[in-house]
Amino acid sequence: METPARPVPNLPPASDPSQGYYPSPGWGWQKPSPKTYLQEHHLDQYAQPWILNLVQLIHWTPFIPAFGLAYVIFHHAGDLKPVLPSDLQVFFLLASPLVQTFGGLMGITMHEYEGWQVVYFQNPLDTQFPLTNSNNEWLREVAYKLLFILQGAGLLCFSLGVFGVNRYTLALALVSFLGAFFLPQNPKVTFNFHHQPVFPLSLWLTVVFVLNALVNFGAYFYLFVSPLTAAGQAGILAGLAPALLMIGGVVEGVIAESTFNQWWHFIAVIFLNLGILCQFYFFSLLW
DSSP, X not given: OOOOOOOOTTOOTTOOTTOOSSOTTOOTTXXXXXXHHHHHTTOGGGGOHHHHHHHHHHHHTTHHHHHHHHHHHHHTTGGGTXXXXXXXXXXXXXXXXXXXXXXXXXXXXXXHHTTTOOOOEEOTTTOOOOTTTSEEHHHHHHHHHHHHHHHHHHHHHHHHHHHOSSHHHHHHHHHHHHHHHTSOSOSBOOEEETTEEEOOOBHHHHHHHHHXXXXXXXXXXXXXHXXXXXXXXXXXXXXXXXXXXXXXXXXXXXXXXXXOOHHHHHHHHHHHHHHHHHHHHHHHTTO
């Protein structure tokens, strides 16, 4: 039996559901005009197409060093036997940069939807606003949730690689799983910076992420302090990579999303890339 067509309410007759936000015909370098909030507050100078194209480009660059680092770990798997006796540990270690970097796709999805502009956020669940004016707060919350789940999973992979699979790391994995998928999404740990609400992440997911970050930080010191010291370097440098990654996240999630200056959006990913790149040197000390 043929199903009758059901009209979609509240759409003008000429509406095209496949027409995107980007200017036609949609070349890769074409970007939407600066959102009206940016224009009204004289911030549209930071949202010109050439700037947004640079921001878009650099957001894709972490995949290059991440895959390179994973390959280097794979290539030297045999050389890691003295410090990582299990093949499973090597697997988790090389998976870590890949999982973390693919987590960045959550943010890229949000930025693509918003035309690569960072601007004032409004929640479409409690107000109506045009996409050409503000950014979607509910989309940001979803992106943050998925981003931090995958980022936390990447941190956990590194810890499993360094410390191995044991009752302590399995307990951490179980707590992480419960926090990511079962504990409440409210309350949020949102706070104001530059008079703008930032960091719309669940309190419970934040606790799980911080726990994984602390264990991950310890794993870096456990793995790299001795090689650094043997190479005549300060052992404290072992914390450089996770510190750079953390700084990149803070710059993007707090400074860029409260100042609406797209250059901060650009600078954030530079720190993320540096955090991956410095690991090439650290790992080279292990073989």
